Each structure stands twice: as C-alpha cells, then as structure tokens.
Amino acid sequence: MTQVHTGGCQCGAVRYRAEGEVGFPHVCHCRMCQKAAGNYFMPFGGVKYENFTxxxxxxxxxxxxxNVRRGFCGQCGTPLFYDGGHDHISITLGSLDEPESVKPGLQTNLPRKMIWFGELDxxxxxxxxxxxxxxxxxxxASSRQHPDHETQDWSPEAHS
Structure with a gap:
C-alpha cells in the first residue's frame, strides 16, 4: 500500500498531500535554514513532484x-517547502499532520549546528x-490552528 502524508500550515490556508516514501529525511543546520525557520535547524524530506499535490x-x-526558492504560507508565515529545482520538492517535516511518521536519518551542514545541542537533554x-x-x-477552545487532518472547509476566523 502506498504511503500517504498530508500536511499544511498553521492556519490551514495551504494544505498538501504527498504520496509514497518521503526521501532523504534530514535536519539541516545551515544558516539559511536557520533564518527561514526562525529556529536552530530545519527538518526536511523530499517528495517527487509527480507524487505531490x-x-x-x-x-x-x-x-x-x-537555485532555491522557499514556500511558506502568506497568511500565517509557516515554512512549508524547499524547492531546489531537481525532481522533487522538500517539505518541512514539522508541517506534516503526523510529524512523528517521518524520522530524520541524517544531519547536514554540521559546522553551523549549535555547539550546545548535545546538552539539551x-x-x-x-x-x-x-x-x-x-x-x-x-x-x-480558542485555537485558530488548523487540525492535524484534512478538512472539507476551514476558516480560522470561524474557529475563534
């Protein structure tokens, strides 16, 4: 059976579906990803264009x-995609409805990794x-965040 992954932004304005395996799941520590995420790293996984909607x-x-464009929700700002122009689009693993379903298998750009990460635990x-x-x-009761599943209709304002 084909794996199906769904996901989207925090407000629900942008949603996607990815069929098949999410390839090259990794955590990137490069400075560009840090800035794009507003965080210390960005987790990604690739999906072939033909399997992405x-x-x-x-x-x-x-x-x-x-060579790279980054997609995000223009309404809530959630980082969603990394498109390097190859045969796939990379999705941010945290934007998946079930983020625990794809475990990163490696890290990239370790020279930019925060030197104290090993101390977090x-x-x-x-x-x-x-x-x-x-x-x-x-x-x-007051959340405007889209639920972690597909919805027929969604308006964050209707859920406030």
Whole structure:
C-alpha cells in the first residue's frame, strides 16, 4: 500500500498531500535554514513532484538563493517547502499532520549546528511551565490552528 502524508500550515490556508516514501529525511543546520525557520535547524524530506499535490491554497515563494526558492504560507508565515529545482520538492517535516511518521536519518551542514545541542537533554525541566489538561482544553477552545487532518472547509476566523 502506498504511503500517504498530508500536511499544511498553521492556519490551514495551504494544505498538501504527498504520496509514497518521503526521501532523504534530514535536519539541516545551515544558516539559511536557520533564518527561514526562525529556529536552530530545519527538518526536511523530499517528495517527487509527480507524487505531490497542493490540496488547498497556494504558498508564497521567496527566492532565497539563485537555485532555491522557499514556500511558506502568506497568511500565517509557516515554512512549508524547499524547492531546489531537481525532481522533487522538500517539505518541512514539522508541517506534516503526523510529524512523528517521518524520522530524520541524517544531519547536514554540521559546522553551523549549535555547539550546545548535545546538552539539551541535561537541561532542567520546569513542570510549572507544562500545560495541564485544563490548559489544553482552554487553548483548544480558542485555537485558530488548523487540525492535524484534512478538512472539507476551514476558516480560522470561524474557529475563534
């Protein structure tokens, strides 16, 4: 049976479907990915163009270098795609509806990796900052975030 992966942006304006295996799942530490994600790294996986479909909306594109354009939601800003002009488009693994379904198999651009990453598991945990079931319910009641599954119709304003 063919694997099917769906995903999209935080607000639901852009949604996609990817059929088949997500290839080359990796974490990129390059400075360009750090800036595009607003984070320390960006996780990606590739999908052949013929197996990729936008199911809602259109991304906004930024030409981040001569050979690469990056797609994101023009409404909420979620980074979604990396298009290097080859035979595939790379999707951000965090934008998948089931991000745990694709595990990165390697890292790239290690010279830019934060030197303290190996220490993250040793940081103390402040349980007071964890959300409770009651907090989760309150957040869910007012969330404008698209759910992690396909929807027939979606308007973030209708869910506020």
């Amino acid at each position: 936008l199911t809602r909306g259109q991304p906004t594109w930024f030409q981040s270098s001569a 040793t940081l103390p945990h402040d349980e007071r900052m964890d959300t409770s079931a009651e907090d989760d319910a309150d957040i869910a």
